[in-house]
Amino acid sequence: MISLKKLFGKEDKFYDLLEASAEEAKTSIRLLSQYVQARREGNQADLDEFVQSRRKDKKIKQEISEALAKTFVTPLEREDIEALSFALYRVPKSVEKIVERLSIYPGKTPSDRFMRQIGLMEQAAEAVVFMVKQLRNGTHIEKISEAQSRLQWAEGEADKVMLEQLKELYHGPYDAKEFVILQDLLEMVEKVVDRCRDAGNVVVQIVLKYS
Numbered sequence: 001m002i003s004l005k006k007l008f009g010k011e012d013k014f015y016d017l018l019e020a021s022a023e024e025a026k027t028s029i030r031l032l033s034q035y036v037q038a039r040r041e042g043n044q045a046d047l048d049e050f051v052q053s054r055r056k057d058k059k060i061k062q063e064i065s066e067a068l069a070k071t072f073v074t075p076l077e078r079e080d081i082e083a084l085s086f087a088l089y090r091v092p093k094s095v096e097k098i099v100e101r102l103s104i105y106p107g108k109t110p111s112d113r114f115m116r117q118i119g120l121m122e123q124a125a126e127a128v129v130f131m132v133k134q135l136r137n138g139t140h141i142e143k144i145s146e147a148q149s150r151l152q153w154a155e156g157e158a159d160k161v162m163l164e165q166l167k168e169l170y171h172g173p174y175d176a177k178e179f180v181i182l183q184d185l186l187e188m189v190e191k192v193v194d195r196c197r198d199a200g201n202v203v204v205q206i207v208l209k210y211s
Contacts, residue, residue, distance in 0.1 A: 014075055015136040017064050021088040022132040024057040025199070026125040028092035029192065033118045035099055040115075047103065054096055061089045076135070080206045084132070087199040091125065094192045101185055107178060113165050117158060117189045124154040124196035131203040144207045151200045158193040162186060 031050045064085045068078055127150045134143055165186050169179065 012136075013067060014064070014081055017060055017067065018081070018084055018088070018132055018135070019129070021057065021060045021064070021085060022125075022129045022199070024053060024060060025088055025091035025196070026122070026129055027053050028057070028095040029118065029121045029125050032095050032099060033115070033122070035102070036114050036118065039102070047099065050096075050099055054092060057089065057092050061085055076206060077209075080202070080209070084199065084202045084206065087195070087202045088128075088132070091128075091192060091195045091199060094188065094195050098185065098188050098192070101181075101188065105181060105185070107181070113161075113168075113186065114189060116161050117165075117186075117193075120154045120158045120161065121189075121192050121196070124151055124158075124193045124200075127151040127154070128196050128199050128203075131200055135203065135206065141207055141211050144204060148200055148204055151197055155193050155197050158190055162190045 028050070031053060035047075035050065064081065068074065068081060074081060127147045131144055131147045131151075134140055134147075166183070169182055169186070174182065
């Protein structure tokens, strides 16, 4: 016999998992900051903690998928939960790509450039965590709009920093190979803020739907 409790599920479970995924996105950026700082100081950067974080995030995404498959009634529409889960997952996935590239990059990490962008990533991730946590409390569009404004500000500043960095790169003493590598890294760094924006936009769409 199918358990009705399993069939209808527990509302808090989906909120718990989505909030945990948002927190892991923020954690991945914190670990990136530590990784870049270690390279900056000439220390051996440890990837173990980052790998563990990514495994945890993948597990959360899988748990959300399994819960959706087993639960008949969900607190939000299924497509909204799936969209937000995917958007949140893309944040640490993008960070993972940066770390992978840095780990094989033989040159000196342009840490000053990266740290400015990472600071904006952290602000964007903080806004996303706040927005995701608001879903549990109902559809408070004012609070969500305020957080979205912070997210949009971080994105705008990241674009400005990116332009400054590209200008410096274009006029710097780099050979062709180093230029291509650094440009690619800078674009990947900027993309993380864009991923946070995407996640925030999904939250806004959900709130507007239920308001």
